[in-house]
Each structure stands twice: as structure tokens, then as C-alpha cells.
Amino acid sequence: MLGVLAVLPLVFPNEYTLHLLILAAINIVFASSLNLISGYVGELSLGHAAFAGLGAYATALLTLRGYSPWLGLLAAVAVTGVSAYLIGLVVIRLRGAYFVISSLAFQMTMFFIASNWLTVTHGPMGLLGIPKPKLWLPGIGSIELVSKMDFYYLSVIVAIVVVIACNRLVKAPIGESWVAIRENEKLSAAVGIDRTRYVRIAFMFAAGFAGVGGWLLAHYIGVVSPNDNMSFDLIISFILMVVIGGRGTITGPIIGAVVVTVLPEYLRGLGNWRLTAYGVILALLVIFLPRGFMQLWEMVYSRLHPLVVAALPIKRRE
Amino acid sequence: MAVLEVSNLSKSFGGVDAVVDVSFHVEERSILGIIGPNGAGKSTVINLLTGLYRPLSGKVMYSGKDITGLSSHSVAQLGIGRTFQHTTSFPDMTALESVALAQIYLNKIGLWETLFRPSKVERWRAARLDNGYEALELVGLHDRANVKCKNLPHAEQVALDIAIAVATGARLLLLDEPAGGLNTSEIGRLMDVVRTLQDRGATIVMIEHHMALVMSICGRVVVLNDGRKIAEGSPKEIQENELVIDAYLGKDADRD
Numbered sequence: 001m002l003g004v005l006a007v008l009p010l011v012f013p014n015e016y017t018l019h020l021l022i023l024a025a026i027n028i029v030f031a032s033s034l035n036l037i038s039g040y041v042g043e044l045s046l047g048h049a050a051f052a053g054l055g056a057y058a059t060a061l062l063t064l065r066g067y068s069p070w071l072g073l074l075a076a077v078a079v080t081g082v083s084a085y086l087i088g089l090v091v092i093r094l095r096g097a098y099f100v101i102s103s104l105a106f107q108m109t110m111f112f113i114a115s116n117w118l119t120v121t122h123g124p125m126g127l128l129g130i131p132k133p134k135l136w137l138p139g140i141g142s143i144e145l146v147s148k149m150d151f152y153y154l155s156v157i158v159a160i161v162v163v164i165a166c167n168r169l170v171k172a173p174i175g176e177s178w179v180a181i182r183e184n185e186k187l188s189a190a191v192g193i194d195r196t197r198y199v200r201i202a203f204m205f206a207a208g209f210a211g212v213g214g215w216l217l218a219h220y221i222g223v224v225s226p227n228d229n230m231s232f233d234l235i236i237s238f239i240l241m242v243v244i245g246g247r248g249t250i251t252g253p254i255i256g257a258v259v260v261t262v263l264p265e266y267l268r269g270l271g272n273w274r275l276t277a278y279g280v281i282l283a284l285l286v287i288f289l290p291r292g293f294m295q296l297w298e299m300v301y302s303r304l305h306p307l308v309v310a311a312l313p314i315k316r317r318e
Numbered sequence: 319m320a321v322l323e324v325s326n327l328s329k330s331f332g333g334v335d336a337v338v339d340v341s342f343h344v345e346e347r348s349i350l351g352i353i354g355p356n357g358a359g360k361s362t363v364i365n366l367l368t369g370l371y372r373p374l375s376g377k378v379m380y381s382g383k384d385i386t387g388l389s390s391h392s393v394a395q396l397g398i399g400r401t402f403q404h405t406t407s408f409p410d411m412t413a414l415e416s417v418a419l420a421q422i423y424l425n426k427i428g429l430w431e432t433l434f435r436p437s438k439v440e441r442w443r444a445a446r447l448d449n450g451y452e453a454l455e456l457v458g459l460h461d462r463a464n465v466k467c468k469n470l471p472h473a474e475q476v477a478l479d480i481a482i483a484v485a486t487g488a489r490l491l492l493l494d495e496p497a498g499g500l501n502t503s504e505i506g507r508l509m510d511v512v513r514t515l516q517d518r519g520a521t522i523v524m525i526e527h528h529m530a531l532v533m534s535i536c537g538r539v540v541v542l543n544d545g546r547k548i549a550e551g552s553p554k555e556i557q558e559n560e561l562v563i564d565a566y567l568g569k570d571a572d573r574d
Contacts, residue, residue: 165433168432168433168436168439169432169433171436171439172427172431172432172436172439173422173425173427173432173439173442174425174427174429174432176419176422177422177425179408180408180419180422183408183409183410183411184406184407184408184409186370186390186402186406187402187406187407187408187482189369189389189390189391189394190368190390190394190399190400190402190483191394191399191419191420191422191423191482191483191485191486192391192394192395192422192423192424192486193391193422193423194389194391194392194423195391201429
């Protein structure tokens with residue numbers, strides 16, 4: 001797997017494919033983090049793009065004043081984590097529709113601040129010329145990650161780290177508590193699980209990782225603006241990634257992120273019908289695979305597994 | 319020594335008095351039955367004790383500690399386990415997974431270990447599965463360990479709910495109508511389970527409609543009617559109490 005990811009840019013050396021792969025990796029960061037709160041805890045957060053944007057603005061504002069992008073990364077995580085804690089004081093006490101609405105209120109507030117606080121954010125024009133991160137390698141010295149190839153490796157490494165962290169969180173008592181709260185809140189309280197505490201952990205991690213994704217996007221594109229980094233369209237696509245991949249699974253959002261990134265590009269041949277076809281495909285997916293691609297995998301597995309077992313020599317069939 | 323002391327507990331919903339000035343106490347390792355006609359406020363009392371509702375007035379002491387108005391999870395963490403009148407579970411988990419989950423509030427795994435020490439997480443999970451298996455054995459569900467909760471028949475679901483409460487390590491168990499919907503032989507098994515729990519040192523408060531069950535295993539019985547306590551005593555005293563007979567059978571018009 002790692003090997004495939006490592007040689008992928010050598011197989012597809014063209015800039016456009018690399019661009020898509022980078023966006024897919026960044027979207028994996030966004031989808032996997034949203035999945036913590038919306039898939040595992042089961043509360044739909046519409047504030048995810050706002051956290052992504054906060055991370056992007058945090059690093060943009062710092063690096064444009066000459067600080068290192070790595071400091072920007074720390075700031076992106078800190079700013080999103082702290083704001084998730086503060087917003088969470090209100091939002092995580094709520095459930096269902098109220099959670100959705102209050103997280104949307106946060107999203108819109110952030111969007112309007114970014115659009116209107118001209119002296120700091122330059123409003124809708126955004127912040128331009130965000131520098132690329134530099135990497136110091138032993139023996140080689142300091143290199144600036146300028147090329148698409150460099151950014152491909154950076155994004156993939158970041159995505160892998162985030163996915164591994166998410167996987168460890170959900171496999172641990174923290175993640176078991178999330179699922180317990182989602183499946184039966186009353187019973188989870190009766191066995192001593194503190195909902196507020198665990199939802200807060202999910203909310204802060206989701207936000208922190210969204211900040212990491214925002215950091216990647218800011219330095220890759222080089223521009224941060226309200227429409228590109230915290231718009232409502234972004235949330236829609238994040239939610240799509242999680243839902244069509246498979247909520248509450250680790251693999252699902254990864255598949256979802258790749259599909260949502262790549263599919264519209266493959267439909268370009270359809271010209272004006274592109275968005276229509278995209279919409280129809282998504283609608284069909286949600287109708288026939290409500291639990292996403294992971295459901296498809298389960299279906300295939302449950303059919304194939306008995307066949308495989310039956311085909312094995314009898315001795316090994318225990 | 320009284321494990322649980324409830325004094326002057328009251329609760330009303332929108333002006334309707336559900337529980338009025340109810341007091342009772344539960345001795346360590348005893349079984350207290352709470353009986354009463356439908357709507358007498360029995361489940362409300364348990365919900366008040368476990369933080370599902372906040373009492374209007376009154377006081378609840380558990381092992382000498384004031385637990386009045388604490389939230390559900392804090393009450394559970396102090397060692398009070400409960401079951402619900404309508405059995406409830408984590409539908410997609412197996413019986414074993416849910417009793418393992420019941421110990422999770424003891425979370426011994428910090429954030430650092432979660433992210434950087436997966437082997438430690440795995441070891442604790444294995445330990446929880448072992449403890450959980452013991453809890454299942456106690457209620458006779460060990461051969462159903464790998465069945466999903468949603469596929470268990472009602473009687474086993476009741477047993478699982480008790481196992482979940484036991485697995486939290488609770489010293490005081492509040493059982494809300496465990497015999498509801500069970501047949502005679504299943505009630506017999508339930509009785510054995512409750513006695514075993516008592517032998518192992520648990521204190522039990524049980525809401526029940528099934529009189530034979532209450533009369534045979536409860537040391538003391540509290541009777542509620544219209545949210546008020548109308549009698550308390552040994553099962554025998556209760557059976558002969560006029561007020562109780564009136565509450566259950568209705569007053570004889572001639573006697574008034």
C-alpha cells in the first residue's frame with residue numbers, strides 16, 4: 001500500500017493527475033476528521049468547513065508575516081482546537097437538529113467574519129502569496145516544497161498520519177464511548193459514560209484535524225479566501241465524502257474523499273451535463289447504498305467469503 | 319448499615335405530583351422491593367435516584383455521600399447500576415462486547431496511550447472482555463456471548479441488562495421490573511440470578527409487579543400509591559396491610 005502510494009506520482013507524472021491526487025489526500029484529512037464527530041458520535045457538524053478555514057487563515061496570517069509554515073501548522077491546530085473547545089461549550093450540549101443548527105451558526109459567523117474583516121482577512125479577495133513550507137533533510141539541507149511532486153508526498157504523509165490517529169482513537173475506549181453514545185445514549189449514561197466529555201474530545205479532534213487539512217490546502221494553493229476555504233459548498237462535499245464512503249468506518253471516508261475528488265473530473269467529457277450526471281450518480285448511491293461504499297464491500301464479502309471458505313481444502317475449514 | 323438513604327423525595331411533572339415526600343432506606347446486602355399499582359411513581363423514584371430526573375426536593379445519600387441531583391453518568395461511576403423497564407441495549411454489539419463496554423468508564427487509557435501505545439489499549443480491552451465474560455456467566459448468558467444484542471430473546475435481554483449493570487462493578491443494583499414479560503420458568507431463573515448477586519455482596523432495589531417474586535426474595539417491601547409511600551415492612555406485613563389491599567383491590571364502598 002505504502003509502496004503504491006510512493007510510486008504513484010512516478011507512474012502518473014503529469015501535473016493534472018498529481019493535482020487531483022493532492023486534493024484527494026487533503027480531502028481524506030477533512031473527511032476522516034468530520035467522520036469522528038458525524039460518523040462515530042453521530043452528530044452532524046456543519047461547522048467543519050469553518051474549522052478548515054480557521055486553520056488556513058491561522059497559518060496564512062502567520063506565514064505572511066514571515067513566520068515558518070511549521071509554526072503555522074501548530075497555530076492551525078491550536079486555533080481550531082481552542083475554538084472547538086469554546087464553541088463546544090454550547091454546541092456539544094445539544095443533539096440532533098439543534099447540534100446541526102448551532103454548528104451551522106458558527107460556520108456562518110466565521111464566513112462573515114472572514115468576508116468582512118477587511119483589515120485582517122482582505123475580505124472576499126482573500127490572502128495571496130502564502131509561502132511554501134521548507135523541509136530540512138539531513139545531508140541535503142533545506143529544501144522548499146515547491147513542486148507538485150513534493151506536495152504530493154507531504155499531503156499523503158499528513159493524510160496517513162491523520163488516518164492512523166483517527167483509527168487509534170476509534171479503536172480505543174474513547175471511540176468505543178462514541179459508538180455507545182450514538183447507539184444508546186441512555187444506556188451509555190447508565191454505565192457511566194460522560195457524554196459531554198467524549199463528544200468534546202471528538203469535536204476537538206475533528207476540528208484540529210480539519211485545521212491540519214486547512215493548513216495543507218492554504219500552502220498548496222497559496223491563497224486563502226472565504227469562498228475557497230470556508231464556504232458552505234465545502235461542507236456539502238465533506239458530508240458527501242463521509243456519507244457515500246460509509247459513516248462510522250475508517251476506510252469509508254477515504255474512499256468517499258477520493259470518489260468525490262475524482263468523479264467530477266471524469267465526468268468532464270459530458271460537457272454541460274456534467275453536474276447533472278454527478279447529481280444523479282450521488283442520488284443513486286445514497287438510495288441504493290445508504291451506508292456508502294462500505295456497505296457494498298460488506299455485501300460482496302458476505303457473498304464471497306463462504307465461497308472462498310468452501311473452496312479451501314477441508315482440513316483448513318474448521 | 320444503610321447503603322442508600324432516601325429522604326422526603328418529591329418530583330412533579332407540569333403540576334402533576336409524580337412522587338411526594340417518599341423516604342426509605344436500604345440496608346447493605348439486602349433486597350428491597352418497590353411495589354404499587356401502575357402510575358404509582360415507582361420508575362420515577364428510580365429515575366430520580368439515577369439522575370435521569372432532578373428531584374424537586376428531598377435528599378439521596380449513597381454510602382454516606384450526598385448524590386441528590388447528580389447526573390446519570392456520575393451516579394453510575396459511584397457504583398449504582400440500573401436496568402430499564404423497557405429493556406435496552408447496544409443493538410449491533412454482541413452480548414460480550416456490551417458487557418466489556420460497561421467497564422469503559424473506568425477508562426485507564428489516557429490520550430497519550432490511545433495515540434501512541436495501541437498495545438496497552440489492546441491489553442485493557444482483553445481484560446475487559448474477561449471480566450465481561452464473568453458477568454455473562456453470572457446471569458447464565460456465557461454461551462450467548464457472541465450473539466448480537468438485537469437478536470437476543472426478551473428473557474435473555476433482561477439477563478443481559480442485569481449483566482451490563484453488574485459489569486460496571488456496581489455495588490447497588492436498581493432493577494426496574496425485571497420480571498415483566500417473563501414466563502414462570504424464566505422468573506425462576508431470574509430469582510436465582512438475583513439471589514446469587516446478593517450472595518456476592520450486592521444490594522438490590524427491585525421494582526416489581528410479580529407478587530410471588532417480591533414476596534419470596536425481598537427482605538423488605540415499600541408500597542407506593544399515587545406517588546406516596548403508603549406502607550413499608552416485611553412481605554408478610556405488607557400482604558396484611560389494609561391500605562395496600564385497598565390500593566390494589568379498590569376500597570369497599572360499604573366500609574367507608
